Amino acid sequence: MPELPEVEVVRRGLERWVAGRTIASAEVLHPRAVRRNAGELPDQLKGRTVLSAERRGKYLWLPLHDGPADRYLVAAGDDEAPESPVAAEALLAHLGMSGQLLVVDPLAPVEKHLRVRLCFADGGPELRFVDQRTFGHVLVAPMVQRSPRPVPEPITHIAADPLESAFDDAEFATRLRLRRTGIKRALLDQSLISGVGNIYADEALWRARLHWARPTETLSRPVIAELLSAVREVMAEALGQGGTSFDSLYVNVNGESGYFDRSLAVYGRRDEPCPRCGTPVRREAFMNRSSYSCPKCQPTPRNARP
Structure with missing residues (x-):
């Protein structure tokens, strides 16, 4: 999607x-x-x-x-x-x-x-x-x-997205810590933060060195700020490359495909080397979908919330 x-x-x-x-x-x-x-x-x-x-x-x-x-x-x-x-x-x-x-x-x-x-x-x-x-x-x-x-x-129930001027970082941090769920599940909650889906959640979490099942209540405000920065960075880079196209179904208004998929670090790259440390990327089941992460850069927390 x-x-x-x-x-x-x-x-x-x-x-x-x-x-x-x-x-x-x-x-x-x-x-x-x-x-x-x-x-x-x-x-x-x-x-x-x-x-x-x-x-x-x-x-x-x-x-x-x-x-x-x-x-x-x-x-x-x-x-x-x-x-x-x-x-x-x-x-x-x-x-x-x-x-x-x-x-x-x-x-x-x-x-x-x-x-x-x-x-x-x-x-x-x-x-x-x-x-x-x-x-x-x-x-x-x-x-x-x-x-x-x-x-x-x-x-009207959809939250502001991280590229909007209306997005309030401090309010997001407060609401996120109250969620008591896994961080990726929270990122996909469009009533909390809109526009983030499976691909960019995985990419942002890799950049922030966070496992997708890290409990939201354990995140400090500086860590949340780093995560928001990673979300914005990966989205800005994707915008610069026309978005991510895995097949012919996603195109712009002129029918042209984006090519950010060539820059993805972990999403869809199971068993390929992590661009940061070389460890093979892992794929884990998540909400009837998949999560991709680096076992070394993003170790699974003992108190994981799937």
């Missing part, structure tokens, strides 16, 4: 290609890809302008406005900025296991697993939601005010 860096790569592409454009029509080709009344989506989107592209954790949304976009552009020499548009609703998207948001020429062939198609009034590239496994979804949702910015109503 795409994690924060992969979703941020897509968001940046949407910001570049979709923001400021008015939707002329929307077509739903598979109702399961749309939550909350798929039949209403075309009418909900027609004639509305995309103001920007936003993200929190693994969720993307396009704030929608009923007025024309050029009304809000500041002309050279203007003494006063125009009124800022307010989005009462947004098109919210979650990519799931295999979802793709592609910016495509209107004359391009239709993809085999095309689920939703948006055409724009300017006749330029359209936005297509393609999802082979149909675990992802889109929907129009009301915006709810949350400090420091509004978010779509369905994701």
Whole structure:
């Protein structure tokens, strides 16, 4: 499943290609890809302008406005900025296991697993939601005010992610120590910290020299600060390389794959040498998935919490 860096790569592409454009029509080709009344989506989107592209954790949304976009552009020499548009609703998207948001020429062939198609009034590239496994979804949702910015109503329970200015390191440390669970399980809890999934949790824990089953209540604030630093470092590096692509299902809006998988230290590298000490990487079962770590750099704690 795409994690924060992969979703941020897509968001940046949407910001570049979709923001400021008015939707002329929307077509739903598979109702399961749309939550909350798929039949209403075309009418909900027609004639509305995309103001920007936003993200929190693994969720993307396009704030929608009923007025024309050029009304809000500041002309050279203007003494006063125009009124800022307010989005009462947004098109919210979650990519799931295999979802793709592609910016495509209107004359391009239709993809085999095309689920939703948006055409724009300017006749330029359209936005297509393609999802082979149909675990992802889109929907129009009301915006709810949350400090420091509004978010779509369905994701008000999602915590800020570590790349957001709204993320509070001290509050995270306090809440983490109260969890009384294993550190990796806590990192995957989207109500505590959003955007971190299996891949980047393993990579950050390796950088911080922490075993995934280390009890959260045993972590000091300096150790938590080191872990947050490792999370941010690995995500920033992944962003710089376009994210992690293990197959053709994860691509950016132009259909291009990321290549951070070449830089992974432990994830998916069972029995390969640890880049730091040379010890073979181990794979352990974790929540019906796998955890990868170095036995020497990340020794299993005696009070492990799986």
